[in-house]
Amino acid sequence: MTEAYYSQKTHGPFETHELGDFDLVSGEKIRGLNIAYATFGKLSPARDNAVLFPSWYSGSSKILELAYVGAGRALDPEKYFIILVNQIGAGLSSSPSNTPSPFGAARFPKVEIADDVRAQHRLVTEKFGIERLALVLGGSMGAQQTYEWAVRFPGALRRAAPIAGLARGTPYNRLLVQSFIDAITSDSAFEDGWYESASRVHRGLRRHARVFAASGFSPALFNTRGFAELGFTTTDDFVTGFVENHFLPQDPNNLVQLLAKWRDADVSRSTNGDLAAALGGVRAKTFVIAIDEDGFFPLADIEAEQKLIPGSELRRVSSPWGHLALFGADGAYNAAIDRHLRELLAA
């Protein structure tokens, strides 16, 4: 089931770039790291029109394409060379689910957001010869990667748009994400990550889907049946048909690996925990985009970080879909994001 899911058929077309043995921040390494990505548009001769968009938790380059890329959108392939890149651990790039024994499954090494960004930097420079990206953007864990890019490689991007995410996880966010991990790993069928097949862990995945739904959408989405637009009837019908359905084909070790990466993200590792120093070094023109109804990343926490970024602007959007407006189900959200991105790209 997971093989069919993590496939060209479901998420393609995508390409893969081999980075060889890759040393991780933790000191461990990934043998033969593969980074899966999809591109749209053409790189200009001056190599100055490239946009990098890393994936979020449990998503792939495909949903980024469907929700953000297209003619008439801010990310228009007629104008930009758009690189949608899949996180390590998410099933298309090197991951617990596709790494052979003995290093796969529960033995896949611990990856940090910084590792993704270092690998992406190599992809961008070695594969495409791009020294400076026109824009790096991303939502949620994609925002974590965007912040890490802006802090770690300040000269390598002209603009940044972290959406609905934080440069450093708050204690609240870490508690919440740990509860997502617990929902999966507490399933006795998880067996410390050594399950015989991913589908055996479906109870844990379903439980995870429900706690995720209860905090990821806004209360109003449920209370006004906003999900009826997508053809769902009751809360249960929606949570089963939309949220459980999203997670059930995925690999539990992949999800747990991603959640641990989400939980531990922190751009200030490179400045001994000094967040102001880390964000103070950002040189990209930055629009920090917050979703007012976001239960994962409350506005106050996002704004506190935005104020530490020189010359940055806070842009607020509103959606009953809350954090999960990122998925593109809300036309008003999509239009608002395009407005902000267009303005940023024109800057």
Add this chain to the structure above:
Amino acid sequence: MTEAYYSQKTHGPFETHELGDFDLVSGEKIRGLNIAYATFGKLSPARDNAVLFPSWYSGSSKILELAYVGAGRALDPEKYFIILVNQIGAGLSSSPSNTPSPFGAARFPKVEIADDVRAQHRLVTEKFGIERLALVLGGSMGAQQTYEWAVRFPGALRRAAPIAGLARGTPYNRLLVQSFIDAITSDSAFEDGWYESASRVHRGLRRHARVFAASGFSPALFNTRGFAELGFTTTDDFVTGFVENHFLPQDPNNLVQLLAKWRDADVSRSTNGDLAAALGGVRAKTFVIAIDEDGFFPLADIEAEQKLIPGSELRRVSSPWGHLALFGADGAYNAAIDRHLRELLAA
């Protein structure tokens, strides 16, 4: 462990009133229903100074006493005869944990908020001869009981103060509460409610405590370490020492029973689902009190109901403790509640 917890030593002194065989709304019955309660102050000769305060989820009359009753407080035993009553299923009144076989544990019948209120009405009238209460108030599930009182017995109370709760659960709230149930019942040691001892289910109780904490407090409480006031260090230290510690001595069947009652609360059962008709019949002077930071019961949902109650007023309080400000840990919350209750009692 649960015997020691559900005791006079821990929660007393409290009295018990026997109501005999009690027919439930569901059609089932409880044999020899006991209602545990504690009183403070003296009933006036005119029997017009009685205040009824039912307990909330996982709490007892003891925490109500500690957090709300005392000389100089709005609920002053010098002025009022205060009846703190324990919900059915919470361990002191008839509950899964104290009902003998074959009807106890997982076979304890399904109880609704309306059953509690009907039992409380008998306690108040039969035991104390009170025809009209000066005030009914309660927080969270106590608010559910307060609303049910005001709808079911409109002539039996002069005033009502539901705090941080709803008359009818929203789809969002039901989803959240179901996730609390799942956290407990998914523990394989729960064994469909037939665990050998409650302490065997500690993993489920701890998991439940964590999802409860992640949604019950405000993000700010964690992010600003507001719990340091109580002597806790890290998020983990606080969640373990405060939240897990609160739930671990309790009986899993009791908690699941209470959560199901919380999830299904709905004053409009008596009006064929017409909430406006149910709340439109309230005659008590009502202050609906909301906590701005409450993740369980968002302000918008509380306000929507308040508008359906004739002559009612919405009173807002703010606390980084969110929903769990109810516990009395925030002096500013306590003072604000007392101001609102004093004004209501003077009306």
